[in-house]
Amino acid sequence: MMKPETTIVTACDRNYLWGAFLLAASATRNIPNVPLHLLQTGFTPEDIALFTQFPQVKVIELSEADRRNVSNRKSEAMLTAETEFIAWLDADCMIIGDVERMLVPENGEFQIRLREPAENAWVWSRHYQPDDRKGSIPSSVLGQWRKDVAQLDAPRLDTTCVANTFIIHQRHLDFIRQWREQIAKVLPASDTGLVDRRSPAYFMIDESVLSSLLVFSEIAPPISPFRLNREPKAHVAHFGASPKPWQRWRKQFWYCHRPVIELIDWLRAHGKSLPPVPWAFQRSSTQMAWSIAQAEAVYTKSRAIVGGLLRKN
Numbered sequence: 001m002m003k004p005e006t007t008i009v010t011a012c013d014r015n016y017l018w019g020a021f022l023l024a025a026s027a028t029r030n031i032p033n034v035p036l037h038l039l040q041t042g043f044t045p046e047d048i049a050l051f052t053q054f055p056q057v058k059v060i061e062l063s064e065a066d067r068r069n070v071s072n073r074k075s076e077a078m079l080t081a082e083t084e085f086i087a088w089l090d091a092d093c094m095i096i097g098d099v100e101r102m103l104v105p106e107n108g109e110f111q112i113r114l115r116e117p118a119e120n121a122w123v124w125s126r127h128y129q130p131d132d133r134k135g136s137i138p139s140s141v142l143g144q145w146r147k148d149v150a151q152l153d154a155p156r157l158d159t160t161c162v163a164n165t166f167i168i169h170q171r172h173l174d175f176i177r178q179w180r181e182q183i184a185k186v187l188p189a190s191d192t193g194l195v196d197r198r199s200p201a202y203f204m205i206d207e208s209v210l211s212s213l214l215v216f217s218e219i220a221p222p223i224s225p226f227r228l229n230r231e232p233k234a235h236v237a238h239f240g241a242s243p244k245p246w247q248r249w250r251k252q253f254w255y256c257h258r259p260v261i262e263l264i265d266w267l268r269a270h271g272k273s274l275p276p277v278p279w280a281f282q283r284s285s286t287q288m289a290w291s292i293a294q295a296e297a298v299y300t301k302s303r304a305i306v307g308g309l310l311r312k313n
Contacts, residue, residue, distance in 0.1 A: 067190055
């Protein structure tokens with residue numbers, strides 16, 4: 001067997017046990033030749049055994065020296081890999097199909113998703129000033145990032161990145177170390193959660209810092225197109241926001257219901273152990289889970305319509 005080109009790395013606490021298990025199990029089924037490093041905190045020995053039953057998975061304990069949110073510690077996981085490429089995947093991701101060929105950036109350096117103008121405008125909607133162009137990065141944020149990074153004067157990009165999935169070549173690990181150092185410089189040394197509205201330039205914590213470096217760092221690697229969301233039969237599903245599927249399915253991710261059920265069947269058929277299976281992942285709950293997802297989608301859309309009408313008046 002050829003030496004793997006890429007290692008997948010992730011990190012989480014016990015709140016994401018089922019998310020990390022879906023990631024590890026789906027990797028084992030779909031890309032069995034790709035090693036996966038799971039950095040964790042709070043797992044029991046029984047939890048760890050659920051992951052080490054997969055030959056490609058290595059479980060590592062997160063250092064107790066850093067008390068920041070696990071999302072701010074992605075570099076710690078990335079620096080454990082020794083392959084040519086390192087793929088960070090959030091612990092609420094699942095692999096659908098064979099994505100192994102997509103785990104190597106087309107430019108051989110760095111693959112990450114950049115936001116389109118409409119998405120960027122939504123992300124920064126609270127931060128624009130009257131003279132700012134919607135879809136770009138707010139001028140006040142750019143100014144703060146330029147000052148904090150203190151390298152380039154002119155921005156390299158006019159948008160931000162999404163840090164739930166990205167792949168980088170080993171030769172750019174100095175950039176990952178810079179990311180870790182910048183997080184230590186501009187973010188609190190405590191766990192402020194996944195969003196910190198007290199810091200406008202860095203409210204998306206680690207992702208905001210990574211965007212600031214892609215814009216102003218002298219050593220930011222060139223970016224190639226993001227490929228892991230293109231093909232329905234081979235992509236990485238990211239269960240962003242809440243609730244997570246193991247809590248309650250949302251209509252947005254219902255297409256993953258069948259792959260999850262089939263994955264659970266596959267694990268059982270191969271004699272693998274599972275954590276206690278939540279109601280949302282049980283075949284007998286399919287109709288109820290779908291009905292709840294539909295109802296929630298209708299409710300959310302209705303609220304948005306009513307809110308828009310009220311704002312107009």
